Amino acid sequence: MIKLSKISFYLVSAQLIVSLFLGQPTAAQTKLAKGLKGRWIGELEKAYVADYALKYEFFLDLTRDSNAFCRMRTWGKTDWPLILSDSSFGKATFIIATPNGRRGELRVLLDLNGEHLQGTYIFDGTTYNITLKRADEADEKPKHNTDPPFPPLRYKLQHIKFQNGNTSLAGILTIPDGTGPHPSIVFAPGSRPNVSEPEIPGNPASSAWQWAIADHLTRAGVATLQMDDRGCGGTEGVFCKTTLNQSASDIQAAIRFIKEQRGIKIDGIGLLGHSLGATVAAIAAVESKDVEFLVVLSPAGRPGDEVLQQQRDRVWANPLLKDAPQRLPDLKMRSELLMLSKQGKEPDYIRRILGEEYGRLPSMEEYASERKIRELVAQVTTDRFRSFLGLDPRDAFRKCKIPTLAIWGSRDTIVDPDRNYSDVDDALKSASNLEAKLMRIQGLSHSFEAIDRDDAPFIDGRMVEPMLKWIASNGYKKRDGNETTNDN
Secondary structure (H helix, E strand, C coil), X not given: CEEECCXXXXXXXXXXXXXXXXXXXXXXXXXXXXXXXXXXXXEEEEEEECCEEEEEEEEEECCCHHHCEEEEHHHCCCCEECEEEEEECCEEEEEEECCCCCEEEEEEXXXXXXXXXXXXXXXXXXXXXXXXXXXXHHHCCCCXXXXXXXXXXXXXXXXXXXXXXXXXXXXXXXXECCCCCEEEEEEECCCCCCCCCCCCCCCCCCXXXXXXXXXXXXXXXXXXXXXXXXXXXXXXXCHHHCCHHHHHHHHHHHHHHHHCCCCXXXXXXXXXEECHHHHHHHHHHHCCCCCCEXXXXXXXXXXHHHHHHHHHXXXXXXXXXXXXXXXXXXXXXXXXXXXXXXXXXXXXXXXXXXXXXXXXXXXXXXXXCHHHHXXXXXXXXXXXXXXXXXXXXXXXXXXCCCCEEEEEECXXXXXXXXXXXXXXXXXXXXXXXXXXXXXXXXXXXXXXXXXXCCCCCCXXXXXXXXXXXHHHHHHCCCECCECCEECC
């Protein structure tokens, strides 16, 4: 089933969104408590496991009661208005409206010296801790991404639903203007739960990065299909219980769906996967006869446990940490943790083993407390995480004979661009894949953002341009000289 949408929130101003869902604030409604006025800068933070957290740079302007606004790097450079709903005795509560009409709630409390704000931001049931300081002149223009795509979009955008067995899947389909036939790409996102609707402003972990790639592709004449992960957005299921093979099965269902759409070039369907999604895309590609080309961005060439160990090695390789007493026991504990999870051991067993071996070491008091071990074990023993630990992406690449483009950023700290380049290259060569192209682009991160640029776009043009050029030469190829399309 397809439901046409014009994503109306992109077509109106941010202030109109707030007015629509929350009503206009007035001076009579509430006033900002004394001491809160000014500009504030800091971070939203979501702690996931032990010493790992996601952090989002956040800027808050409270210079005027009736015109408070915020800015976040993942939301672009736009100033997003806030509604002050309550304020008294050095504290305040603000509301921000999402494109879908959901509300994010920001609560802040002024410290005793009046120089810092502490609080929380709650969105979609997730709580982010917030820490802000008064911004000085140098801080008034925080780093930001350039804005995600805004109208005029110059292409069709449709919210879609389709089935994979008994599971209902949801997502967004973009189709270029014109009659086509258009090549198309189905997206396989990375390791985090993904919702195809960006929800800017509102969602700190916005999927705007993926949406920006879809925009580039569609403007270049390539249709795209982005899916909500299981348990996210409009898709049924539970994310942490979804294995990578099940995600690959969902990608195959998306391929079947896009083949049925009017104006789609049936022999021009490709897959695009980023990070962990590159493994999912490779699995789906080799198991489908309908995939003509494959794009993998920041792909791993080793099983998940080895990739994670590489990441931890890089953390402790910092010269400032090489002599830290926690270094060797932490590396050993992480390795044992991943091994026990990969072996299928029960969480209680893993917690007991790690607690007995590392919890009593004085140097590991911070890294192996009962609470942190519990958090670590909870993360690595989900069905999804265990499937990640046990899957070797080289198994799929060794069977991949279709045109394949693999790109890494040289400054990637998540997937080592040198080690994994070699692994993927060797696997594709063993498949006798003569149409594979591998690239490392200097100065770009895991998400292909330029390092050390204050105004970095979501995706750097040095990755976008060669990707579009390569897709143009592979997505438009004619099979046996005959072009096929679905004109139903």
